[in-house]
Amino acid sequence: MIAPPAHPLPPLDLPTRLLMGPGPSNADPAVIAALNRQPIGHLDPAYLALMDEVQILLRYVWQTENPMTFPISGTGSAAMEATLANVVEPGDRVLVGVMGYFGDRLVEMASRYQGDVRTIHQPWGDVFSLEQLRAALEEHRPQILALVHAETSTGARQPLEGVGELCREFDCLLIIDTVTSLGGVPIFLDEWQVDLAYSCGQKGLSCLPGISPFTMSPRAVAKLEQRQTKVANWYLDASLLAKYWGSARVYHHTAPVNLTYAFREALRLIVAEGLEATWQRHQRNAEALWAGLADLGIACHVAPEHRLPTLTTVRVPDGVDAKAVTQRLLNEHNLEIGNGLGELAGKVWRVGLMGANSHPENVERFLTAFAQVLGKA
Structure with a gap:
């Protein structure tokens, strides 16, 4: 022994x-107070009602009406991987705009799902113009374009006005990284015609690592439903997660109950401030x-x-x-x-x-x- x-x-x-x-940033004291409660069951009616509240609040903060909007039980990198896991099938052409460290991470993840990954690059600290993105879409004709809205390694904000419209012109989905922008920078997912987005809890939301926003537009959900292969990552399969977060309430995994308390409180504070x-x-x-x-x-x-x-x-x-x-x-x-x-x-x-x-x-x-x-x- x-x-x-x-x-x-x-x-x-x-x-x-x-x-x-x-x-991470410091969590709001009210968030810590919410975390410091006894857990209840992840299928308890009170917890299921809390899940509904979280989805309503998250849609407001992200400015989207996407039904498929909920937090991933994991850090922001898990939510990042969820966007790719659900819409990238082997051979899908994925164009990634790399202007810093987290663009490179998108490339690495997309390649692990056997995407045909193409890249365009800007110096670290610069951003892509709409003209550069149009030229890249014309050249590569991808099924998916992935961009970092707020590049955590450089502090640069990628303009997104017109990018979603451009992606629809070229019939591709748009993924954006809002890890360092959600809660602190104007974001209009629906207005910008963004198809998938992800973030984290521990930055602009004043929450904690381990619970991370994720959303898919109806266009992205349609691609998920039309897949010829199963989502390679069972834990992050949105079609399974949606059965838990949706009306069916089918058990998928044991949710991080106390982190959900904290997440709900963090979102509520943003709504209260405006x-x-x-x-x-x-x-x-x-x-x-x-x-x-x-x-x-x-x-x-x-x-x-x-x-x-x-x-x-x-x-x-x-x-x-x-x-x-x-x-x-x-x-x-x-x-x-x-x-x-x-x-x-x-x-x-x-x-x-x-x-x-x-x-x-x-x-x-x-x-x-x-x-x-x-x-x-």
Whole structure:
């Protein structure tokens, strides 16, 4: 028999941090309070009623009437994979716009479902124009176009006006990544004619990792229903999940009950504030951050017209050790920001102002701490 640890472990005791990186962000206290309840059964009538509320709230926050809208029991990467798993069949041509790390992840996932994956590229921090997308659709004639609305690795926001219309012209589905935009950036899924979208809980929604929004338009559902092969991922098969989230209430898996409590509360808070007010708050605080960085002589990586209000990439000045700065912010100020990923590793910091963390006092706290640490760098 394996022996227990030599010394008994004490009760859990972790530091409280201000999380101003690319995610997770701090959850709203009301969300934590909702999480801190005893679970009930995942087929309990009270829980089933809660599921209905979650779907109604999520449709509002995403601005869609898609019946197939619910959270995936998993992180944002699971929701990302769900979009591809359900509509990519072997041989389907999938065009991915790569302008950062998460475009590359879409490529990797689509290839694992045996899609015929094609790519177009922009430098990390740039976005695609409608003309570039039209040219790529004309060249590749894909069944699916996948774009990242909010590229978490670069802080760039991809314009989507007109893209859905373009996809209908070329008879292809449009997938978008809203992981770092949902709840903090204007999104109009139906108006933009988006067919599939996914997000996460722990950023603009002020919730927690492990429960992640997912939606399919009627066009996407039609492709799912017309598949010649089964969805390769049983856990993420939307045709099975819909039987649980829909009126049939057929058991599929044990849902993360307490995370659903938290998710419902997070969405309710956005509704209470008002979606447009939430977007305006994020934009206002981001502009204050950008102005403060400019006062310090620090440049942002993305052009203002394409800059995300939820996540700012800050260029590392010459001669400064980026990782040393993030470590000092954590150790000396209890404040977390992110380092660069991929091509931007060592070149930028990633500063998040998302959800409950997007407030003027956090902007001021970061700028004060950042100036102090840079003065020592």
